[in-house]
Amino acid sequence: MSFVGGEHGSWRVEQLTAVVGTGLSTASHLAVVEDGSSPHPPGAWSLRGVTSNERYVERYERAALVARQQPLGRPAATEAALIPLRKSDAWWTLTQDDRREVLEERSKHITVGLEYLPAVSRRLHHSRDLGEEFDFLTWFEFAPADRGRFEELVGRLRETEEWTFVEREVDIRLRLSTPTR
């Protein structure tokens, strides 16, 4: 999956903010492109990621997520956010149990996210092993009426211990510009 920022795409860029570290160049639109499909539209930048197996979620947590989450593409969810993020070497050299300890036991990343379901739909894309400039690309979709809830969610996550390991983060807010996705 590639997210291409430029002058084309079904999502209009409303705001593009460098939260931590270097930002991305401005773009009026964002195209979401399946890899291997049509050639990519030309763009100022292109970020690539893949959905993959879960890395931290445990069995009881997945059951809670599956029970509450909604798919992407809901007709009412006409707003979206793409948050590319890179974590520090200090994060990546932690062992699996230490990363889980910070992410959930101390930062409540999974538990906090659950509170915002089903309003905020979410899909995580992994980029680090592809040699990309970001480690993760998280895509969120929500209805305009739930924008405040979404702001609260990202605000709470940015206050956590986990976020002290974030060394680059860009926050791109989007609005659906065409009736077909």
Added chain:
Amino acid sequence: MSFVGGEHGSWRVEQLTAVVGTGLSTASHLAVVEDGSSPHPPGAWSLRGVTSNERYVERYERAALVARQQPLGRPAATEAALIPLRKSDAWWTLTQDDRREVLEERSKHITVGLEYLPAVSRRLHHSRDLGEEFDFLTWFEFAPADRGRFEELVGRLRETEEWTFVEREVDIRLRLSTPTR
């Protein structure tokens, strides 16, 4: 990192066996190539993987591994094995805690591997998120005198519950054919 099977490379292929599922075509030599360096030698096949963060090892296990393991490239380690492996969808849809439970608590993958250190050096490459045909490429190096120990290690792992999730495995045995690597 790419492993290219063909007529060139500093490792001579001694044996190439399909353990489970489809094998790979025969090749006389194997070249180990850093990605982004020189152009790849032509080959019958090329397998790509990346070293990445650990997915299962816990803190006390890493300490034990680091205390015992030896680097790749030891002068005495003139034999090697490349074992490309793919696991089933049933494995990948398990949650993190369930995969850890099978891999270590029930199959003792990490504990068994420790018993063969420092004789057998090892490096794991991840391929699944790259869209490759295998999920993992594990590279082993050992001295000819330790070949029996290596056989015992792979034999023990293949008897585990974890290995019931392996749906494709190829075992490629190699011998250093040039004095410089």
